[in-house]
Amino acid sequence: MAAKWIEFLTGSLDDKKAYRQYKARIAALPEPYKKAAMAFERYFMYNGGITDGDPAVMITMLNDFADLWERAAADQTPVNEIVGDDPVEFAEVFAAAYAGKRWIDKERTRLTDTIRSLDSKDDR
Numbered sequence: 001m002a003a004k005w006i007e008f009l010t011g012s013l014d015d016k017k018a019y020r021q022y023k024a025r026i027a028a029l030p031e032p033y034k035k036a037a038m039a040f041e042r043y044f045m046y047n048g049g050i051t052d053g054d055p056a057v058m059i060t061m062l063n064d065f066a067d068l069w070e071r072a073a074a075d076q077t078p079v080n081e082i083v084g085d086d087p088v089e090f091a092e093v094f095a096a097a098y099a100g101k102r103w104i105d106k107e108r109t110r111l112t113d114t115i116r117s118l119d120s121k122d123d124r
Contacts, residue, residue, distance in 0.1 A: 015055045022059070025066040033073045036083070037065070043091045047104070061098040 026037050044061075072082050083090040 012055065015059060018059045019062070022062045022066055025070065029069055030073055032079055033069045036079045037069045040065070040087070040091050040094075043088075044095055047092070047095070057098055061095065065094070 026034060026041065028034075029037060041062075044065075068082070071077075072079070
């Protein structure tokens with residue numbers, strides 16, 4: 001019963017455990033894969049954060065991301081071969097492949113709604 005109460009306040013304990021496991025996987029990567037993965041993770045958190053209320057989408061994305069870097073490290077694939085010439089494009093295409101609304105989508109809607117509401121007030 002206490003676990004349900006704690007989860008109500010803090011969110012799913014299973015999601016938190018899955019996130020900690022993902023972080024451990026990234027921390028275990030050899031260089032330069034660890035450094036690259038951490039840089040992309042930071043970018044995802046600022047640009048690709050998912051806000052649709054389903055943390056499973058984010059956990060799935062992060063686990064797939066860890067799989068990618070673990071495979072690259074095992075095969076000794078150079079980082080530039082994975083991400084190509086434009087690391088930003090790589091990050092955005094990777095994040096876009098996962099369902100769910102992103103933080104920026106929410107802000108785009110908010111901006112559009114605000115401006116439309118101003119237009120309708122001007123017509124009066």
